[in-house]
Amino acid sequence: MKKVFSRPQSLKQTPFHYCPGCGHSIIHRLVTELIDEMDLRGKAICVPPAGCAVLAYNYFDIDVCESAHGRGCAIATGIKRALPDRFVFTYQGDGDMAAIGTAETIHAANRGERITSIFVNNAVYGMTGGQMAPTTMIGQKTTTSPFGRRSVVEGYPLKITELVAQLDGAAYVVRTSLATPAKVIATKKALRKAFEVQLEGLGYSLVEVLSPCPTNWKVSPVEALRYLEERMEKEYPPGVLKDVTKAAQKKEG
């Protein structure tokens, strides 16, 4: 029989430290598969966040430059400007990108930096024990909002992907989900397009991936996928929010 699926070459043999059913490791696999398929292994540089994915350098067999909490886009800007022929992407969680790193993210997008950001949104601070994040949904229980998030006290969920989509520097902004195998495959397509946008030099590309966090949502991994599909996708509807490549094609046609 022919082998049709195996571990990507750019993914090291190290076992993941993530909890059972975590979405991070699925996204790690998709990214490394794309690096293999697009032959970027020699020129890709990843900027991981502070958060659950802080140990991404243990798994990606490419160059990695760790960033201070939230400063991924700023560091990626520096790397990309110093080495414009490299492929630079940041891998950030919601606490990293939407809380402490909001300014860096918005301004990197507004400057139209030729970098790609992968924004893993699981609506809690995962690494520190499930505290409320800016992306936590109204009514969602976390360790710092034990009765559910209330808009009067804690405000509303921050939709940073929509904010970035309004900026002129952003070229491709998309939100995807990991709830079913079909959506995982769609996520890979979105990541591929975001990578191509950077390689063509069109501008900033952002892929928000809605990801399950069974441990901090206090559900089983299978129930977490259902929660993702029924609850999170209502609050954060997946879809393409901005795509200048399509607009460019229309203008030419």
Add this chain to the structure above:
Amino acid sequence: MLHFHGFPRRVPKKDMAAKGKIIIDQSLCKSCELCVTVCPEQAIRIAETFNTKGYHPAEFVVELCRGCGLCATMCPEVAIEVYRG
């Protein structure tokens, strides 16, 4: 609290010959059961034995697989290799 018992399943066609197979690296498995849930042929189950991490790993039921690869698409630990042919 949510109660979820898996995605809709088709009835397994047990009379058909197996068209594919998977190899599960049980030492990596963390028993999240996502592969069991997405398998359309119910060709994966959770073993009663333990692996070195202390989880009950997924195990493969040979007859039913058709090599669709949905289990490998969802496996967070990249523990599954898929063969087809």
